[in-house]
Amino acid sequence: MIEFSASQFKSNARTAVNDAGLRAKIKKATGTSLTKRQETVKEIPDWEELREKGHLLRKKVVDDLDRYQAAFTESAQSNGMVVHYAETHSDATKIIYDIIRRQSVRSVVKSKSMITEELRLNEMLEENGVRVIETDLGEYIIQLAGETPSHITAPALHKSKEDIARLFQEKLHIPYTDDPEELTKVARERLRKEFLNAKVGISGVNFACADTGTITIIENEANARLCTVLPDVHIAVMSVEKILPSINDLPLFLKLLPRSATGQRMTSYVSMINGPRSQYNPDGPRQLHIVILDGGRKQLAKHPAWKESLYCIRCGACMNICPVYQSVGGHAYGSVYPGPIGSVITPTLFGMQEAQDLPYASSLCGACTDICPVKIDLHHHLLWERHDIVDRGYKSFTEKIAMTLWRWVMLSPSRLEFAGRAGWLLQKIFAKKLPAPGWTPQRRFPKIARKSFRKLIQHDKDEYGSS
Ligand code: SF4
Known part of the structure; x- marks a missing residue:
């Protein structure tokens, strides 16, 4: 079982809430995302209908995970991908390490992926002598800082440009500059060399289409595209519920996800990957491995109410709008997944007793439920989990x-x-x-x-x- 420090939520929150600087940075970043989201959502008159459709499609998959997993596996294999199924977190990390070991490499490039954070993949690979280079700018920053992401789409949201300037000065030994363009240029130059030398690239997956075996990755920096195209071997890691029934469902989610996450109509890059290089497709990696993690999700999918948390498409909007998240930031939750969805999913996936304070990290105002693009009834889930905590007798005498x-x-x-x-x-x-x-x-x-x-x-x- 993966261990988190969700049991520290109260003391973490107390420290965070007294940090006025942290609160100001989080408020500013979440506020910008929310304003942009509001503008781009307004352009779609049938937004509510799209949310409903998204909800029903995610339900369809979660209600029948085994069938969709089998369909996706068959399609992906017929496209030349190697599909691995990992029942547990340790199975997944072992599979990934074995693939890397066979390539005899000492470093890998990696794009942003929450599932690899859940696996604590970087830690495990570093312990085994494999250097991991995070290539998403936000992830690169927090890797330099030796931290974990504080938000699922904006990992370095808790840092100001001055914080980043000081970090780059200290770790990369460059003169102090807080010009965002200059800082980005420095990171780009360093990362470009790593891309060109990399033999193995690791990425996450936003959506996997069961009918065509296509995996889709959306991003803004092209680092995920470079991670998946330049190296000889691409390892894509996904959790089992990331599957969509058909490629025809993709446009719906490409409308819902970027608008909800960053307020963009579309991200700068949408990579739809159908397989490794072949006779007909000379570009791309020689080998493409897909690692599908269960990690307790199939069990969770059997629960009549809590299965809904698996509909999540990881947009982060519920974090941006949550008054608790805005006050304490992501690190206070002590889980890979912070905010309302983190408070729902951490106890059910990783242990109710350990994470028993998280369902209380909410005012139950319902703003998270209102904003969720796939209509997950987040605040009621938090309430039901509170009931469960009481029923299990975790409360003090x-x-x-x-x-x-x-x-x-x-x-x-x-x-x-x-x-x-x-x-x-x-x-x-x-x-x-x-x-x-x-x-x-x-x-x-x-x-x-x-x-x-x-x-x-x-x-x-x-x-x-x-x-
Ligand atoms: S629960 Fe909904 S709003 Fe929150 S991250 Fe998931 S999809 Fe986005």
């Missing part, structure tokens, strides 16, 4: 007693009335001295009114009649 008492009071109008009066009296003695536990030390409990709302209504009725 004190919290259980408190909730039992609260329920007992709320079930009776007279007990509620009594509790209100008692609270009003007690606050006179204690409220000024006590900070609200669990809130910041500066906050205090709101005042309890002398007359309850029910009493006020009753009073008005008596005074002015029931109408």
Whole structure:
């Protein structure tokens, strides 16, 4: 089982929320994406219909994962690709390492891929003496910084251009410049050499079409295209739910994904890969391997409610809109997948007990559900997971007693009335001295009114009649 530090969420969040600089950077970056998204979504009058279609298509695949996996495997194999199925994370990393080992190389180029983050592939390869060069600019930055991505589409979203300038100065030994164009040029020059020497390229997959065996990768920097075309061997890593029934479904998702992720009508590059080089197609790698990871997803797909989280197309929009994510950033979640979808999927895929705080990392405002391009009912999932955590008995004895008492009071109008009066009296003695536990030390409990709302209504009725 892959280990995450989701159990540290509360302490991580406390540190992050006190970092005003971090909050400002996250707010600025997420705000820009949201504004652009709003503009490009407005151009599509039938956006809601497209969301519904997206939801139904993702459902169709998740309801029948084995059949679509078999269909995709057959099509991909007939295109000359080598398809590997990995039931567990360690199976997947072993398969990938074996392919690399057979090429006798000591370094690989890699494009951005959340599934390889989930596998902790870089760590494993580095431990085995294989240098991994991240080629997406954001990933390159965080690799230099020795960090993990803080967002699924914008891994270095928590860094300002000044942070990056200092990082490049320190790690790449260049004079300080915070001109984004200059910084990009430096990264491009370094990476170009790596591309030209690479024998193995690793990429993720955005969509895999079951009927044609086509894998599609969308991006803006052409680094994924270089990773998949220049090296002799291309290893594409995907999770099993990335499959679409048909290539005819692709245009729908190419409308939904870039708009939701970055507010673009279309990403700069869309690579549709049908196989390795052949007699009829002289370009591309000599070998093309596809590693399909289950990693607990088939089990999750059997759950009547939670299977919905597998419909996700990893656009990141739910993170951008989430007030919790905006306040604490991605690292606080201690999971590869932060934000609302991370809070839903981390407990169900990687362990409810370890990640039991994540379903509470939400105000349940529902903004994530409203923005999700495939209509995942995210905030209800968070609520259901809270139920599950209570049912499993993960809550402390004190919290259980408190909730039992609260329920007992709320079930009776007279007990509620009594509790209100008692609270009003007690606050006179204690409220000024006590900070609200669990809130910041500066906050205090709101005042309890002398007359309850029910009493006020009753009073008005008596005074002015029931109408
Ligand atoms: S849950 Fe929806 S909004 Fe969030 S990343 Fe996935 S597809 Fe995007």
